[in-house]
Amino acid sequence: MSDTLVSMKGLDFSYRTPDGSIRVLDQVDLNVERGEFTCILGRSGCGKSTLLRILAGFEQHSGGSLLIDGTPLTAPSMERIMIFQEFDQLLPWKSVRENLLFPLRKRFPDESAAQLHERSEQALALTGLSQAAGLYPRQLSGGMKQRAALARALALEPKLLLMDEPFASLDLKTRDSLQQLLLRLWRESAATMLFVTHDIQEAILLSDRLYIMDEREQGRLTCYENPLRRPRSHSMEGFKSFALRIARAFD
Ligand SMILES: Nc1ncnc2c1ncn2[C@@H]1O[C@H](COP(=O)(O)OP(=O)(O)O)[C@@H](O)[C@H]1O
Numbered sequence: 001m002s003d004t005l006v007s008m009k010g011l012d013f014s015y016r017t018p019d020g021s022i023r024v025l026d027q028v029d030l031n032v033e034r035g036e037f038t039c040i041l042g043r044s045g046c047g048k049s050t051l052l053r054i055l056a057g058f059e060q061h062s063g064g065s066l067l068i069d070g071t072p073l074t075a076p077s078m079e080r081i082m083i084f085q086e087f088d089q090l091l092p093w094k095s096v097r098e099n100l101l102f103p104l105r106k107r108f109p110d111e112s113a114a115q116l117h118e119r120s121e122q123a124l125a126l127t128g129l130s131q132a133a134g135l136y137p138r139q140l141s142g143g144m145k146q147r148a149a150l151a152r153a154l155a156l157e158p159k160l161l162l163m164d165e166p167f168a169s170l171d172l173k174t175r176d177s178l179q180q181l182l183l184r185l186w187r188e189s190a191a192t193m194l195f196v197t198h199d200i201q202e203a204i205l206l207s208d209r210l211y212i213m214d215e216r217e218q219g220r221l222t223c224y225e226n227p228l229r230r231p232r233s234h235s236m237e238g239f240k241s242f243a244l245r246i247a248r249a250f251d
């Protein structure tokens with residue numbers, strides 16, 4: 001039985017600029033099923049980040065409907081957390097541990113310091129950052145910063161994790177290990193994942209359902225079910241042929 005967390009129908013969005021308004025999304029439909037891993041694949045400039053910002057509540061759409069858990073989306077919420085590509089999303093003057101504790105206090109205001117500490121230590125352990133808990137962001141590699149951003153996001157127990165090309169600036173090896181980590185964290189949590197990328201292989205490795213965003217059609221999304229069993233690898237049977245099918249649709 002399907003259980004839809006995000007239901008977007010006929011969504012329109014334009015940016016207002018001094019030279020007039022620019023329509024970026026026109027009549028966009030998207031369904032994200034609860035607990036699933038959904039990827040959006042699209043070229044640079046097609047409107048992926050705009051769509052995620054709308055889902056985070058940072059931008060207002062001008063038309064269509066957008067329901068989260070059956071309720072119209074009106075404002076940002078700690079139930080929808082965003083992770084960005086940039087390595088500078090941690091507070092530079094706080095340690096890794098404090099970067100987790102700071103939003104945790106807001107998210108769980110009734111919990112004791114010991115309970116919050118337990119939450120942060122658990123998230124740090126799950127992401128392999130226990131040893132780095134006392135370090136400051138400037139002392140971390142790019143991969144560790146993204147791990148910390150992931151730890152912080154998941155510690156907040158979001159309903160929906162919105163990821164905007166979080167691994168796009170990492171070297172291949174680090175990216176591989178973070179993809180595996182993300183899949184493990186997803187299996188162990190109740191979070192629903194919406195992950196944006198321009199990398200076909202990454203989308204196939206991660207997703208249950210994959211949407212291709214079309215720039216020429218103002219963000220129109222076409223849905224593909226991922227036929228590959230988990231656990232997946234680039235060399236498994238069927239990976240190449242599915243990648244080829246997606247690449248053809250992507251061109
Ligand atoms: N604040 C803004 N004002 C005006 N245009 C914008 C703004 N942000 C993005 N755009 C334009 O909207 C389009 C989609 O941008 P974006 O959502 O960032 O695409 P993507 O994430 O797929 O690369 C691009 O043409 C971009 O130039």
Ligand SMILES: [Mg+2]
Nearest residue numbers: 048049050164
């Ligand atoms: Mg973007």
